[in-house]
Amino acid sequence: MDLTTIVIACLALVVFIVPIMYLQRNQKQKTGEASAEFLALAEQQQARLTKHELWNDRYAIGLDEGQKKLLYLRKDDVQEQKLFLHLADFKKSTVSSESRDVNGTKVFDLIELRLAPRNPKHAEVRLEFYNKEVSIMLSGEMLLAQKWSSLISASIAEASPAGAASEKVVSA
Numbered sequence: 001m002d003l004t005t006i007v008i009a010c011l012a013l014v015v016f017i018v019p020i021m022y023l024q025r026n027q028k029q030k031t032g033e034a035s036a037e038f039l040a041l042a043e044q045q046q047a048r049l050t051k052h053e054l055w056n057d058r059y060a061i062g063l064d065e066g067q068k069k070l071l072y073l074r075k076d077d078v079q080e081q082k083l084f085l086h087l088a089d090f091k092k093s094t095v096s097s098e099s100r101d102v103n104g105t106k107v108f109d110l111i112e113l114r115l116a117p118r119n120p121k122h123a124e125v126r127l128e129f130y131n132k133e134v135s136i137m138l139s140g141e142m143l144l145a146q147k148w149s150s151l152i153s154a155s156i157a158e159a160s161p162a163g164a165a166s167e168k169v170v171s172a
Contacts, residue, residue, distance in 0.1 A: 045084050068159035072127050088159035092116040093152040095145045111141050
């Protein structure tokens with residue numbers, strides 16, 4: 001190989017690799033900031049999250065296994081929804097989805113967790129994990145919802161129903 005070919009190959013490599021590295025670095029920084037913000041929100045509620053997850057730059061969920069409390073955050077362009085729930089106030093967690101058939105392929109429109117309250121006078125709480133209106137691409141949200149449903153169900157089973165009333169913090 002001559003010097004010109006080597007220089008062109010190196011430049012082409014830089015042109016393709018540098019933007020990818022830049023995007024990955026920005027994504028990692030954004031995720032770190034969102035995680036710190038979510039953990040700070042948990043601290044404000046005197047919760048120590050033993051498990052938490054963030055996805056799609058819009059959603060976060062965390063569980064304080066000691067106090068049996070759940071923190072959920074959903075942000076969109078217009079508003080943000082914050083829920084802080086005492087799991088002792090719930091009897092069941094299930095995964096719910098809306099889908100349609102497109103050319104023989106199942107396409108999900110909505111995936112959410114539904115928390116059924118112990119008190120029938122209270123409304124069911126729905127925690128959105130995926131919405132086609134917000135994110136075009138599905139990337140593991142169904143598995144994530146199933147995982148969190150199992151975690152929440154286990155915590156509900158351990159929680160006593162004689163806890164404090166559920167708090168719901170919603171802000172725009």
